[in-house]
Amino acid sequence: MDEIVESESGHGPELATMAGYIVNKAAGEPVFKNLEDWKSVEKGLKEDSDRILGGLPGYDKTTGLTVQARRAIAVFDRRKGTDHESVLSSLGSALALEIISNQSLIPGEKLALIDSANYGISIEDPEMHYLKEHWGECGAEQQHERNVVTAIETCSGEVDEQIVRSGVHNFLDALVCLWDVIDAALLNSGYSAAA
Ligand SMILES: [Fe+2]
Numbered sequence: 001m002d003e004i005v006e007s008e009s010g011h012g013p014e015l016a017t018m019a020g021y022i023v024n025k026a027a028g029e030p031v032f033k034n035l036e037d038w039k040s041v042e043k044g045l046k047e048d049s050d051r052i053l054g055g056l057p058g059y060d061k062t063t064g065l066t067v068q069a070r071r072a073i074a075v076f077d078r079r080k081g082t083d084h085e086s087v088l089s090s091l092g093s094a095l096a097l098e099i100i101s102n103q104s105l106i107p108g109e110k111l112a113l114i115d116s117a118n119y120g121i122s123i124e125d126p127e128m129h130y131l132k133e134h135w136g137e138c139g140a141e142q143q144h145e146r147n148v149v150t151a152i153e154t155c156s157g158e159v160d161e162q163i164v165r166s167g168v169h170n171f172l173d174a175l176v177c178l179w180d181v182i183d184a185a186l187l188n189s190g191y192s193a194a195a
């Protein structure tokens, strides 16, 4: 689990650069002129979130988080608990997160952003380094999924499967709500990718 924490820290700047790069490609013009200035990219993306999601009930303009995003984050707050039940539940949430990341989120990003050819982006573009690092058989997410499975197997004998399952469900329920609300908001945003 320490390996996952280490691997997942400090992605903010790379994710901002990647997101800004995709926005520039989609717009066909440099909306974000300096992609290395990740703070200004984040600021611009936040303004877009405010514009597109700002009308949703409970959207927090300070953090840019929807109610559903806050709920998903709260599931992981349980990591702070060190009692047996909290640890097992957190392992369940981590298992769900890593399986979704490895088998759905990252492959989905590769399919939608690269393989679709909608944006004229290659996974070899330096701005796409985050995706390149996380995608595929040797990617970080594959390793994370194996790490969590090992962590759960390692505590076998004392694992209450019901508690692990509840952690899985808590995260998946929150994630589904988040995706639904984002889907609905984006479908109404008026944007359509150039053919
Ligand atoms: Fe990562």
Ligand SMILES: [Fe+2]
Residues within 6 Å of the ligand: 008, 098, 101, 140, 141, 144
């Ligand atoms: Fe991961």
